Amino acid sequence: MLQQWLAYLFLSAGAPFKAGGRKNDPTGYTEVNKGKLTFRNAADLYLYPNTLVVVKATGEQLKEWLECSAGMFKQIDPTSDKPQSLIDWEGFRTYNFDVIDGVNYEYDLTKPARYDGECKLINPESHRVVNLTYQGKPVDPKAEFLIATNNYRAYGNKFPGTGDKHIVYASPDESRQILADYIKATSEKEGSVNPNADKNWRFVPITGNDKLDVRFETSPSEQAAKFIAEKAQYPMKQVGTDEIGFAVYQIDLSK
Template sequence: MQVVNMAQKAYVEHYIQGDPDLAKLPVLSAAAPFKVGGRKNDPASFVEVEKGQLTFRNAADLYLYPNTLVVMKVSGKEVKEWLECSAGQFNQIDPASSKPQSLINWDGFRTYNFDVIDGVNYQIDVTQPARYDGECQMIHPQAERIKHLTFNGKPVDPQATFLVATNNYRAYGGKFAGTGESHIAFASPDENRSVLAAWIGAQSKKEGAIHPAADNNWRLAPIHSNTPLDIRFETSPGDKAAAFIKEKAQYPMRQVATDDIGFAIYQLDLSK
């Protein structure tokens, strides 16, 4: 998602140069994971890009669908509500329970709706109930999972205006706050994966290689509890996934089991 967001953001920033209406607006980018274990039925279905020369096939693996890039004009309030719907990806965690609790809401939320919006920073408080269901219909109006939403180090102004790069499926679907035809700033004829491939090519030519790394603009909010928590999530059982988690994980994690389907089950420490 990080690479997709970097490519989309760069594309839009270049596209709006000189535009009297759009050039001064801050650009954000939204991307979701497409290949993350199917619908909790395929532990081999994860993106894996081997070290070495990248190809268009790699870009297509990172971005499975032939969507085209579309840019939305949204308010700060709509950015927050967009993220509130995305936060439905997670189950609510009971901070008073020591029983195993599954973090990922596999049954009620599709991973391709879990948009990460890059360009802002935020935390997701999973002790709160989800504000929206998997179809972005409000179910808990008083709940707020998105905390500490900032832009350039300052709280996001609900009245501020942002551009958000996304895809035509998300843009025209109208499911998320800030989407729908009335919010479209411009629609590009270019496919998102072509934008990604072009960005990879340009960066490789400029730098000799690309070294993608998550900027960690979002995280799960720390959970402070007097009860020892057992929070779990499922992922690829492969050695490469295990090595990546050991080196790059944002939170202390350890594998505790493998489920009947073959997914590795990890326990997360969200106390910090």
């Protein structure tokens, strides 16, 4: 069976499970401190007993899958100088925001979302996903990809490219156990685990308005502030704390 998969292009999809709850828990984030890792750390990264499943999807379905994920972000008015929220907390659940690794892509947030939070088509003429490439070349809509995801996403039939007919492999192993095994094996081989974001996706720069004020809410912890100061993909500065307790940052999307 492995042999027949070798002709396909392999990708993986993952979503954040702890990202502030439903905008009701400023402490609802994962923080892994430097030092010895335990199974509890892996379980905190991957909360649910989901299992590994692989689906087969075309390049066209891959793009629409990403369009569904793009619904997490609000449309940004590039001409406004008023505060605008980046995340659509009310209309979208963060656990439905899949990052698909193995391809590169950009989101144009000046366009309205193509899908709503339930992945229902609401703006057929809108396309936020641009510059979708695989190994430096535009993704062929007819190309076939194998995407590693979890059973919740794979069998949910909500996102394009998912559902029973797309399943090519279903593992009995829990994703968090696979993660824990990877951490253990890597630690034993290399002495430590040093994960780094490969920044395979980004926003299309919004330029021409020095007064653009886009706001992003996240954890108010010192660890989060330190991470943002040292490793944020975009320049960010804290401008306050909201009534629930989330730290509010102004994010520069012109870069």
